[in-house]
Amino acid sequence: MKVQVASVGVCRFGKRTEGLAELAAEAAGRALDGIGRRPVDLLVVGTMLAHGSHGPEALLPHLAGRLGLESASGFRVEAASATGAMAFHVAAGAVASGRYTRALVVAVEKMTDGTTAELTGELAAALHPSEVAAGATMPGLASLVTQRYIQRFDLDPAVLDLPTVHARANASSNPNAQFQKPVSREDVSGSRAVALPLRLLHCSAITDGAAAVVIERGSGSASVLGLGQGFDTLRLVDRADLTTFAATRIAAKRAYEAAKLTRKEIEVVELHDAFAPFAPIHLEDLGFCGAGEGPAWFERDWVRRDGRLPVNPSGGLLGRGHPVAATGLVAIAEVALQLRGEAGAHATAHRPKIGLAQTLGGLGSHNFVTILGSPPA
Amino acid sequence: MTDEPAALTLGRCDACNARFLPTDGPCPRCASVRTQPYSVPGLGTVLAATELANPPPRWPNPHRLALVEVADGVRILGIVDSPLPAAGDVVSVRRDGEVYRLRGEPTPS
Numbered sequence: 001m002k003v004q005v006a007s008v009g010v011c012r013f014g015k016r017t018e019g020l021a022e023l024a025a026e027a028a029g030r031a032l033d034g035i036g037r038r039p040v041d042l043l044v045v046g047t048m049l050a051h052g053s054h055g056p057e058a059l060l061p062h063l064a065g066r067l068g069l070e071s072a073s074g075f076r077v078e079a080a081s082a083t084g085a086m087a088f089h090v091a092a093g094a095v096a097s098g099r100y101t102r103a104l105v106v107a108v109e110k111m112t113d114g115t116t117a118e119l120t121g122e123l124a125a126a127l128h129p130s131e132v133a134a135g136a137t138m139p140g141l142a143s144l145v146t147q148r149y150i151q152r153f154d155l156d157p158a159v160l161d162l163p164t165v166h167a168r169a170n171a172s173s174n175p176n177a178q179f180q181k182p183v184s185r186e187d188v189s190g191s192r193a194v195a196l197p198l199r200l201l202h203c204s205a206i207t208d209g210a211a212a213v214v215i216e217r218g219s220g221s222a223s224v225l226g227l228g229q230g231f232d233t234l235r236l237v238d239r240a241d242l243t244t245f246a247a248t249r250i251a252a253k254r255a256y257e258a259a260k261l262t263r264k265e266i267e268v269v270e271l272h273d274a275f276a277p278f279a280p281i282h283l284e285d286l287g288f289c290g291a292g293e294g295p296a297w298f299e300r301d302w303v304r305r306d307g308r309l310p311v312n313p314s315g316g317l318l319g320r321g322h323p324v325a326a327t328g329l330v331a332i333a334e335v336a337l338q339l340r341g342e343a344g345a346h347a348t349a350h351r352p353k354i355g356l357a358q359t360l361g362g363l364g365s366h367n368f369v370t371i372l373g374s375p376p377a
Numbered sequence: 378m379t380d381e382p383a384a385l386t387l388g389r390c391d392a393c394n395a396r397f398l399p400t401d402g403p404c405p406r407c408a409s410v411r412t413q414p415y416s417v418p419g420l421g422t423v424l425a426a427t428e429l430a431n432p433p434p435r436w437p438n439p440h441r442l443a444l445v446e447v448a449d450g451v452r453i454l455g456i457v458d459s460p461l462p463a464a465g466d467v468v469s470v471r472r473d474g475e476v477y478r479l480r481g482e483p484t485p486s
Contacts, residue, residue, distance in 0.1 A: 116431060117431070117433070117434050118434075120431060120433055121433050121434060124433060130399075130454070130475065130476075131454055132433075133475045133476055134442065134454050134455065134456055134476050134477070135429075135432055135433055135436040135440050135442070135456065136442055136454060137429055137431070137432070137433060139429070139431075140427055140429045140442050141454075143425070143427040144424075144425040144426075144427060144442070144444045144454075147424075147425035147426075147427070147464065148424065148425055148444075151425075151464060192430070193428075193430050194429075194430050194431065195427045195428065195429050195430065196427060196428065198427075235405070236444075236454065237444065237452040237453055237454055238405060238406070238452075242444075
């Protein structure tokens with residue numbers, strides 16, 4: 001059965017004073033308004049850390065009652081930073097199966113009530129226990145990936161400042177983005193060290209935020225064309241090559257095959273730039289260019305909203321913010337907004353027909369690719 | 378004067394032929410319990426190393442980590458107890474409970 005994104009709701013990202021359920025309700029309310037309050041019989045909710053007024057345990061019934069969905073079925077999912085993508089894939093499959101008519105998918109994260117030390121520890125829960133035992137952090141391991149990438153392709157490390165400059169420029173025209181001001185290459189290279197060569201502005205921020213999407217039967221400009229996911233070893237040292245995320249390659253292959261199309265037909269991409277050097281790696285893993293060729297796409301401005309392949313027109317994780325569990329659903333929501341012609345000030349120069357969203361779970365151990373667009377005529 | 382590096386015990390899997398560390402428990406690749414220990418020199422080559430500006434709670438600051446290749450292509454993530462090594466440097470590797478401790482060789486003067 002064909003299914004489509006019928007409505008999208010995204011809240012403003014950044015430091016928010018509202019609690020977890022209220023943030024989720026804000027995004028959900030917008031998505032429900034978008035379908036004229038037609039009935040929803042499935043609620044899928046995703047959250048991971050849930051700092052603030054209460055934890056994630058009671059979020060599902062809290063939200064169902066808050067939204068007047070007492071008669072809907074409900075599930076809560078969790079897949080670290082891919083939680084939002086997993087929620088979407090679960091709901092799309094459930095509606096496509098014919099069991100449900102219309103699903104509301106909500107993903108939310110409340111991070112700014114935690115200290116950096118607390119959050120660093122909690123985010124490390126997505127790493128292998130032996131890595132946590134060695135005192136590793138997400139930026140620490142991302143630094144090792146970055147160094148291997150630089151070594152293998154003999155890159156000028158300064159080229160890896162460009163994804164941040166690109167992201168912040170795009171975010172400055174997205175009113176929901178956490179960061180509203182562009183940054184220069186000098187701002188990036190002059191920011192404080194986090195785990196060299198990674199500096200503060202190479203890393204996505206601590207963010208509160210939520211997104212919601214309504215999925216229903218039928219076809220339209222944001223039909224679900226292909227879903228794919230893939231796993232990789234949790235422990236980084238067990239990966240033969242650190243300069244690629246094998247789980248993305250698996251997920252992309254499955255999604256392209258399901259959609260019966262190739263990367264040449266993709267006209268907009270939202271990818272998981274949790275760290276600036278990951279953006280070119282993802283372009284390579286998604287098949288848009290060969291290994292080591294991703295950085296040139298940023299040098300040549302091919303990724304701008306008016307470029308050959310608009311990448312992260314919303315600002316991505318580096319510009320829009322990274323509320324971990326919400327991120328995967330925001331990426332899908334933003335692609336849907338572009339396809340539906342609802343992206344407003346951050347719309348791409350040409351309205352796309354096919355778009356792709358990619359999300360990493362943890363440090364690439366469980367990745368998702370989602371292809372949306374107009375079904376072939 | 379340099380001491381001979383202590384030996385490091387690696388595991389070899391009879392089922393899938395993987396070589397691995399640590400050696401406790403089943404094969405990390407295929408979960409077979411048919412594994413054998415064997416000894417290699419406690420030395421490794423640094424592939425990448427970094428210093429965390431914000432180590433997790435209870436860790437000293439600075440906290441340095443390195444990705445190191447020991448014998449037979451086996452890689453470990455180790456804690457560096459010396460100044461930050463560069464890629465290509467050889468370090469000593471010592472198991473310390475559930476972690477690995479790395480130390481750079483003294484620079485010849």
